[in-house]
Amino acid sequence: xxxxxxxxxxxxxxxxxxxxxxxxxxxxxxxxxxxxxxxxxxxxxxxxxxxxxxxxxxxxxxxxxxxxxxxxxxxxxxxxxxxxxxxxxxxxxxxxxxxxxxxxxxxxxxxxxxxxxxxxxxxxxxxxxxxxxxxxxxxxxxxxxxxxxxxxxxxxxxxxxxxxxxxxxxxxxxxxxxxxxxxxxxxxxxxxxxxxxxxxxxxxx
Numbered sequence: 290x291x292x293x294x295x296x297x298x299x300x301x302x303x304x305x306x307x308x309x310x311x312x313x314x315x316x317x318x319x320x321x322x323x324x325x326x327x328x329x330x331x332x333x334x335x336x337x338x339x340x341x342x343x344x345x346x347x348x349x350x351x352x353x354x355x356x357x358x359x360x361x362x363x364x365x366x367x368x369x370x371x372x373x374x375x376x377x378x379x380x381x382x383x384x385x386x387x388x389x390x391x392x393x394x395x396x397x398x399x400x401x402x403x404x405x406x407x408x409x410x411x412x413x414x415x416x417x418x419x420x421x422x423x424x425x426x427x428x429x430x431x432x433x434x435x436x437x438x439x440x441x442x443x444x445x446x447x448x449x450x451x452x453x454x455x456x457x458x459x460x461x462x463x464x465x466x467x468x469x470x471x472x473x474x475x476x477x478x479x480x481x482x483x484x485x486x487x488x489x490x491x492x493x494x
Contacts, residue, residue, distance in 0.1 A: 290323050290347065292388070293439060297348035298326040299374040301357050311481065312423035313352060315455050316430040318485045319494070320445055322350065328478035341374055349392055350437075351378045352430065356399040356419075395433040397426070424452050446494050458488050 296317045300310055317324045325344050327337065345351070353375040357368050375396065382392040396416045417433075419425045428448040435445045446454065465484050466473040476484070 290325070292347060293349050294322050295325050295348035295350065296322045296434075297344050297351040297378070298324055299351060299371055299378070300326075300354040301368070301371070302326075302328060306354075306357075308423045309354075309419065309421065309426050312426045312455060313430055314478075314482060315458060315485055316427040316451060317352075317434075318482070318489060319451055319454060320431060320434045321440075321443070322434060324482060326478060329482075341377065345374075345378055345381050346389075350434070351375075351392065351394045352397065353378065353394060354397040354419075355416075356397065356421075393433075393437060395430065397429065424455070427452050427455055444494070454492065457492070458485070461488065 298310070298313065298317075300306065300313065302310065314324045325348050327340050327344065330340065332340075353371060355371050355375060357371060375394075378392065378394060381389050382394075383390075385392075397419050398416050399418060399421055417429050419429060428451070431445060431448050431451050434440065445451075462484065463473050465471075465488065466476070469480075469484070471480055471484075
């Protein structure tokens with residue numbers, strides 16, 4: 290996969306975040322990019338952090354959702370994976386070679402300016418809120434990728450049109466899954482991506 294088209298997803302992968310993740314992946318592909326995340330390669334013999342290093346090295350773009358700062362119900366502790374991976378990304382951009390200095394990031398949080406209370410060192414970043422709304426996630430990602438210097442001359446679907454396309458895709462997804470013998474409620478990341486790519490071929494922009 291080409292470095293300039295790869296979008297690294299540093300987001301939660303639990304059940305409650307799933308609607309936002311699925312919307313994000315669709316937006317990435319509908320903009321003509323490729324979604325990358327740790328779930329694309331489940332190798333139990335590999336070291337997870339090395340997988341993250343590799344994904345960061347292979348991706349020019351990165352989406353980092355740092356909204357999960359609440360305490361979990363079981364251990365009463367916050368999750369630090371997303372801020373850690375954001376730090377790795379920023380380090381790669383700052384200290385990497387010329388290629389990696391061109392990396393671009395979209396940092397997301399649930400509510401405007403909330404991140405300043407728990408991650409004040411990134412106060413200079415343009416952090417965007419999504420209000421836990423999948424359709425807002427689509428619009429945020431679309432506008433961010435659309436404004437990339439590499440794609441200023443490329444035609445992108447408008448935000449509202451992309452949302453409408455996603456809703457159409459979701460309506461047709463159960464039938465797509467049925468044809469492929471897949472359970473729409475238990476889709477693997479790679480299966481979901483392939484279904485999106487197949488739908489986009491039949492429904493071009």
